[in-house]
Amino acid sequence: xxxxRKSRFSMAVVRTAxxxxxxxxxxCRPKAKPKFKPKPVFLCASLLSLALLCGCWDRVEINDxxxxxxxxxxxxxxxxxxxxxxxxxxxLGGTGSVGGGGGTSGNQNYLLIxxxxxxxxxxxxxxxAGLSRILxxxxxxxxxxxxxxxxxxxxxxxxxxxxxPQNRLSAYVVLSRGKAFDILSAEAPIEQFPAEMxxxxxxxxxxxxxxxxxxxxKLLNEGVDLALPVMSIKDSSKDVPDKSKxxxxxxxxxVFRGDKLVGILERDEGMLxxxxxxxxxxxxxxxPRGDKDELITINLNETKIRWTPSVQDSQLAIKIHFQAKGxxxxxxxxxxxxxxxxxxxxxxxxxxxxxxxxxVIEKLQREYQSDIFGFGQVIxxxxxxxxxKVKDRWHEVYPSVKVSLDSTxxxxxTSQLMNSLSVKGEKSNHD
Amino acid sequence: xxxxxxxxxxxxxxxxxxxxxxxxxxxxxxxQFTESRRGLIVYVEGIINVDLVDQNIISPLIEGLVxxxxxxxxxxxxxxxxxxxxxxxxxxxxPGVIEAILTAHVVIFMDDSDEVLTFDVKGGSRRSVQEPxxxxxxxxxxxxxxxxxxxxxxxLRFKLKTxxxxxxxxxVGKITKTDVVVSYIDGLAKQDLVxxxxxxxxxxxxxxxxxxxxxxxxxxxxxxxxxxQMQYSERPDTIAAQLLEGKVxxxxxxxxxxxxxxxxxxxLLQSSEDYYERYFVTNFIRWIRLFxxxxxxxxxxxxxxxxxxxxxxxxxxxILSIATAREAIPFPAIIEALIMEVSFxxxxxxxxRLPKTIxxxxxxxxxxxxxxxxxxxxxxxxxIVIVVSMTGIASFTLPRFNLATTVRMLRFLIxxxxxxxxxxxxxxxxxxxxxxxxxxxxxGVPYLLGVSPYRLRDFKDIFVxxxxxxxxxxxxxxxxxxxxRIGAPKLRGRADEHEGW
Numbered sequence: 001x002x003x004x005r006k007s008r009f010s011m012a013v014v015r016t017a018x019x020x021x022x023x024x025x026x027x028c029r030p031k032a033k034p035k036f037k038p039k040p041v042f043l044c045a046s047l048l049s050l051a052l053l054c055g056c057w058d059r060v061e062i063n064d065x066x067x068x069x070x071x072x073x074x075x076x077x078x079x080x081x082x083x084x085x086x087x088x089x090x091x092l093g094g095t096g097s098v099g100g101g102g103g104t105s106g107n108q109n110y111l112l113i114x115x116x117x118x119x120x121x122x123x124x125x126x127x128x129a130g131l132s133r134i135l136x137x138x139x140x141x142x143x144x145x146x147x148x149x150x151x152x153x154x155x156x157x158x159x160x161x162x163x164x165p166q167n168r169l170s171a172y173v174v175l176s177r178g179k180a181f182d183i184l185s186a187e188a189p190i191e192q193f194p195a196e197m198x199x200x201x202x203x204x205x206x207x208x209x210x211x212x213x214x215x216x217x218k219l220l221n222e223g224v225d226l227a228l229p230v231m232s233i234k235d236s237s238k239d240v241p242d243k244s245k246x247x248x249x250x251x252x253x254x255v256f257r258g259d260k261l262v263g264i265l266e267r268d269e270g271m272l273x274x275x276x277x278x279x280x281x282x283x284x285x286x287x288p289r290g291d292k293d294e295l296i297t298i299n300l301n302e303t304k305i306r307w308t309p310s311v312q313d314s315q316l317a318i319k320i321h322f323q324a325k326g327x328x329x330x331x332x333x334x335x336x337x338x339x340x341x342x343x344x345x346x347x348x349x350x351x352x353x354x355x356x357x358x359x360v361i362e363k364l365q366r367e368y369q370s371d372i373f374g375f376g377q378v379i380x381x382x383x384x385x386x387x388x389k390v391k392d393r394w395h396e397v398y399p400s401v402k403v404s405l406d407s408t409x410x411x412x413x414t415s416q417l418m419n420s421l422s423v424k425g426e427k428s429n430h431d
Numbered sequence: 432x433x434x435x436x437x438x439x440x441x442x443x444x445x446x447x448x449x450x451x452x453x454x455x456x457x458x459x460x461x462x463q464f465t466e467s468r469r470g471l472i473v474y475v476e477g478i479i480n481v482d483l484v485d486q487n488i489i490s491p492l493i494e495g496l497v498x499x500x501x502x503x504x505x506x507x508x509x510x511x512x513x514x515x516x517x518x519x520x521x522x523x524x525x526p527g528v529i530e531a532i533l534t535a536h537v538v539i540f541m542d543d544s545d546e547v548l549t550f551d552v553k554g555g556s557r558r559s560v561q562e563p564x565x566x567x568x569x570x571x572x573x574x575x576x577x578x579x580x581x582x583x584x585x586x587l588r589f590k591l592k593t594x595x596x597x598x599x600x601x602x603v604g605k606i607t608k609t610d611v612v613v614s615y616i617d618g619l620a621k622q623d624l625v626x627x628x629x630x631x632x633x634x635x636x637x638x639x640x641x642x643x644x645x646x647x648x649x650x651x652x653x654x655x656x657x658x659x660q661m662q663y664s665e666r667p668d669t670i671a672a673q674l675l676e677g678k679v680x681x682x683x684x685x686x687x688x689x690x691x692x693x694x695x696x697x698x699l700l701q702s703s704e705d706y707y708e709r710y711f712v713t714n715f716i717r718w719i720r721l722f723x724x725x726x727x728x729x730x731x732x733x734x735x736x737x738x739x740x741x742x743x744x745x746x747x748x749x750i751l752s753i754a755t756a757r758e759a760i761p762f763p764a765i766i767e768a769l770i771m772e773v774s775f776x777x778x779x780x781x782x783x784r785l786p787k788t789i790x791x792x793x794x795x796x797x798x799x800x801x802x803x804x805x806x807x808x809x810x811x812x813x814x815i816v817i818v819v820s821m822t823g824i825a826s827f828t829l830p831r832f833n834l835a836t837t838v839r840m841l842r843f844l845i846x847x848x849x850x851x852x853x854x855x856x857x858x859x860x861x862x863x864x865x866x867x868x869x870x871x872x873x874x875g876v877p878y879l880l881g882v883s884p885y886r887l888r889d890f891k892d893i894f895v896x897x898x899x900x901x902x903x904x905x906x907x908x909x910x911x912x913x914x915x916r917i918g919a920p921k922l923r924g925r926a927d928e929h930e931g932w
Contacts, residue, residue: 040655058853061763062738062754069747089754138743139750166743192751 066133069110070195072180073120073157074146080157081146082123083114083181084135085195092192110193112185121160137166142199143173143212144231146180147254147261155219155259161212169213172202175254175261177232186233186248194248198231201250205229206279219259222391223376226256227273230264255370257395262368265360272357273364276320277373278305284329285349294333298349298411300326307378311386317402318375322353325410342411350407358405365399375401434524440542444471447540450529457532462492464541465502471540478535480554487515488537488550506544514539518551533608553581560586563665563687565832568704575665580610580684583667587614587680590671595619598682601632604640610684611646614670619677621910624874628679628692643683643690650692652872657840659833660873662698663688669703675916677909679874693874693908697881697893700724702830705896713896720828721894727825727838731768732849732857734818738764740853756812765850767811771819772846774801776839779823876908 066086074081091109115126128135145154161167176183188197203209210218210228218226230252253270254261265273274280285298302325310317326349331337337345364370376394380387390397437443444459451457460472472488491513495503503509510519522528522538523546531538531549539548560582563575576583584598595617603611611632615625631650640646643663651660664670665687670680673691681690700720705713737744738753745753760767778797782790802820805811822842829835841864848856871878881889886907891897903917 059739059850060742062742062750062757063760065742065754067742067747067751067754087751087754089751089758092751092755136742139747141747168743 060134064133065136066131068135068137068140069193070142070144070184070198071137071140072144072146072176072184073149074180075149075152076116079116079118080120080123080149081114081116081181082120082127083112083184084124084127084140085184085193086111086113086135087193110195112181114181119160120157121164137164138168140168141171142195142202143171144176144180144183144198145173145228147175147177147264149180150175150228150254150256150261153258153260158212158216158219162216167212169216170211172199172209172211173215173228174198174202174205174210174250175228175230175264177230177252177264182233183231183248188248198248201231201248202229204281205250206274206277207281208279221377223371223378223380223387223394224374225258225370225372227277227370227372228254228256230254230270253372255364255368255372257368257370262370265363268356269360269363272353272360273372275300275303275322275353276305276357276361278303285326285352287345287348287352289333289348290335295330296328296333296337296345297330298326298345298409299329300324300409302326307373307375309375309379309382311379311383314386314389315402316379316386316390316397316400317404318378320357320403320405322357322405322407323410324407325412327411346409346411349409349411353407353409354405357407358403361403361405365401365403369395369399371395371398375403434526436523436525436528436545436547438543438545440469440471440540443540446525447471447473447528450525451532460489462489462539463496464492465496465504468503469542472537473532473540474537474552475532475535478555479537479552483516483552483554484537488513488539491515506539506541506546506548509539509548514548514550516550516552520549521546522549523547530608557582566664566666566669566703566830568666568702568707570707571704572666572668574667576667576687576689578685578687580612580682583682583687583689584612584614586667587670587674590667591616591674596674599625599629601629603632603635603637603646603683605636605638607639607641609640611640612682614674614680614682616674616677618913619675619905619909620679621677621908624677624693625679627874628681632681640683642686643681643688646681646683647690652874656867656871657837658696658868658871658878659699659831659837660692660694660871660878662691662694662831663833664691665689666703672703672706673698676906693872693876694878695873695876695880695908696834696868696878697889699831699834700829701892706899710896710898717894717896720830723825723828724838727822727829727835728842729845729857729861730818730822730825731772731815731842732845732860733854734815735764735768735846736849736853736857739850753812753814756814759809760812761810763850764815765846767815768818768846769843771801771805771811771815772822772843775819775823880908881906 067089068084069087071082071084074083088109088111113127113131115123115130117123117126124135149157162169183198184194186194186197188194191197191200206229208214210226215226215228218224229250231248231250232252234247234249234251251267251270253265253273255263255265255273264270271280271283275283280300280303283300283303285300287296287298288294289296304323306321306323308319308321310319328345335341361373364372371394375398376387376391380391437446448459454475456476458472458474458476462470462472464470472484474484495513501512503512507521510516520531522531528538528547528549531547535551535553535555536549537552539550541547557579558577560574560577562573566575574586576586588596593616597615597617599613601611601613603609613625613628613632628650632646635646635649637645637649647659647661647663648654653660662673664673670689670691674680678691678693681692683690700717705717708716738757742750757764762770774797778793778801781793782797785793802816806813806816826835826839829838841860845857845860848860850856852859868878869883877884880886881893888904889906891902892906900917904914905916
């Protein structure tokens with residue numbers, strides 16, 4: 001019955017198909033001979049058994065995964081200390097989990113594990129050996145390098161970051177003053193994990209925060225040196241009613257020569273250096289005014305920086321043009337800055353930047369010999385022949401490069417409020 | 432049994448009573464035409480309109496006899512002198528008589544005649560025209576087909592007032608003798624499509640055809656494909672629109688569902704309202720529908736693949752919330768998903784089959800037990816409940832129930848492949864389905880016509896619907912000789928359009 005029906009209808013199908021085809025122009029070919037057709041049940045069974053044979057070999061249930069959310073690397077003598085921070089889902093307080101409301105119950109919602117070994121990977125292996133769940137690094141978005149580790153050179157340990165696919169190249173890299181694992185164990189009540197808090201802070205350090213990819217690029221490119229934001233733990237002072245014990249803060253910029261950390265620029269210097277790199281996000285300039293150390297704070301919300309190299313008798317020089325638009329953020333002075341004084345303020349701001357950024361550059365040239373602005377690259381792009389002469393001894397030539405600064409600051413957006421509110425003026429009587 | 436009728440009434444009556452032994456719904460009514468000439472009226476009670484018989488057959492006969500008007504000598508005189516019914520015909524053999532009686536005709540026997548007169552007096556109680564319950568629209572006609580074939584064809588006639596609308600009758604089913612009508616617009620439908628449909632219908636050799644589903648299964652091209660190869664609709668406007676696109680409709684007596692062939696996948700993703708609402712709205716809705724088609728097919732599979740193979744692919748905070756929710760769940764993700772999907776399917780089935788009064792209890796149980804309690808008891812995680820609900824909603828956005836059911840089934844295939852091979856499995860499954868779809872044909876028309884094979888013209892009504900005045904030609908599946916749908920398009924709102932102000 002079935003077979004008869006099938007053949008009958010296959011005829012009909014062929015006929016329709018052919019007539020459609022012949023209408024569209026091409027000829028009607030006779031249908032190929034019926035081949036051996038396995039029964040569907042047999043087909044399904046064999047397919048299923050095939051599928052089961054290879055048996056989901058990569059399958060890892062999410063309950064068997066330990067998500068690393070941040071890690072730190074320190075060096076003690078010849079050994080590396082790797083510390084990882086693992087999220088504890090049972091303590092995160094979702095519905096249906098055993099812990100329930102772990103965030104506020106006082107239990108820690110993360111686990112810190114440290115192991116010491118000769119390389120970063122070996123330390124990870126040590127950690128895995130004592131862990132019932134499989135470490136998953138694909139959600140590690142922050143790496144903290146300890147000061148000692150960075151000073152001893154980071155280059156040899158970076159291999160695993162590029163080789164192992166789980167390591168994401170977009171993970172941010174920061175330095176820490178002292179031991180890096182301290183940052184991971186700091187208190188971070190505002191975020192879920194300390195690593196998350198540090199990551200958010202790292203994200204706001206630069207316009208293009210340093211991640212693994214950018215770090216490796218800077219290390220591999222010639223004519224530029226690496227600079228990483230520095231984090232440290234701020235103990236709250238006794239004078240202010242601050243309940244938290246310790247909080248993470250970004251307070252400097254670590255500068256490298258080659259793959260070795262050579263020094264740390266402190267807070268304001270670091271900010272200026274970042275500004276010089278053209279990477280700053282809304283830098284604040286604090287200008288002293290008058291005799292009584294009154295202050296005006298200026299927020300530069302639009303900055304543009306241009307480096308122009310020049311060569312004269314094999315003397316390399318760089319001219320830095322810095323242009324910025326800004327607005328007054330706070331004005332605690334009693335002076336009248338409307339009118340001509342505003343021009344003076346712009347000029348003072350420009351001078352301040354010229355002076356201070358110049359000092360930072362000088363420090364980088366003389367003291368650290370670290371080319372974090374990438375002067376080498378600028379010269380290489382403009383004068384490749386000159387660069388070929390100096391590239392092998394760039395770090396020796398670099399301090400002798402003449403750097404001049406030219407800043408143009410334009411203040412705008414002050415709207416109605418120019419003078420401090422404490423200044424009486426004719427114009428303030430609008431009503 | 433003798434095939435031919437006898438000239439003797441008594442013999443005929445005896446034979447008739449022998450044929451319809453033990454049939455209590457048969458009514459025999461003796462009548463008299465003249466003083467000497469007797470006769471018999473036979474019909475099946477319930478399926479005919481008794482009033483018509485009373486008023487138009489029996490009372491004129493009796494009145495004629497009483498008033499002694501011109502006596503009736505021959506049977507063939509009756510329609511002219513006595514009986515005022517329209518659809519009349521004669522039968523002279525027993526099979527014809529039996530068929531007439533069973534298809535709601537009144538049969539009149541007369542002494543001394545080897546012929547009988549039959550009058551079509553279809554009647555009996557049938558559902559009247561109501562709003563179709565399976566295809567509701569916000570904007571559009573509210574009338575739907577009924578179980579009665581004649582009403583259905585009439586509903587179509589109301590919409591298509593052309594002599595080109597053909598309705599070819601067939602009788603299918605050896606016992607049920609179901610009336611089937613193949614309807615198409617001459618000149619718009621390809622002739623070989625019509626021939627093919629008629630040909631396939633004629634080859635159906637079965638005892639009973641009770642619903643258009645029987646017909647569908649007999650005549651579709653690929654009986655082993657999970658995808659529906661014919662569309663069914665309860666709405667006259669849908670059928671009329673399809674006929675205007677050169678399709679063929681198959682009416683089956685006894686069911687409000689009318690079949691349309693051939694069909695493409697895109698057609699199954701369209702609702703009649705797509706053309707009643709402005710095209711901006713329609714395009715938006717159509718994209719939603721296409722998106723949710725993918726959701727209905729893929730989402731549980733994606734969830735399984737991502738949580739068991741590709742934990743790297745989700746944002747960190749999302750994967751941590753999923754991990755938190757799944758922390759205490761005893762089952763692997765695939766088992767969890769299967770539990771929820773199967774119970775959802777069961778819930779849906781229970782909701783359809785149960786009497787409406789119990790239906791509420793089902794939904795409460797479903798919402799409480801499957802939704803909340805299972806999560807709180809730590810048997811399934813909250814994300815899978817969201818995933819299953821999303822899939823459920825997604826499958827309800829598909830306007831054709833038969834396609835939605837197919838998608839629901841294929842979802843399980845994708846889920847299992849995802850559990851075995853992760854995203855790779857999903858890709859394999861999707862390719863598998865796509866390959867099948869590109870090979871599939873419905874009455875010689877490729878299932879993905881427009882996209883594969885690519886036809887630019889059909890694109891106007893696949894992923895988008897261009898405004899009515901832009902769809903100047905009929906789709907590619909219609910007849911090539913008569914393509915233009917629109918005459919000279921005249922647009923409103925042009926600069927020179929100021930007449931009438």
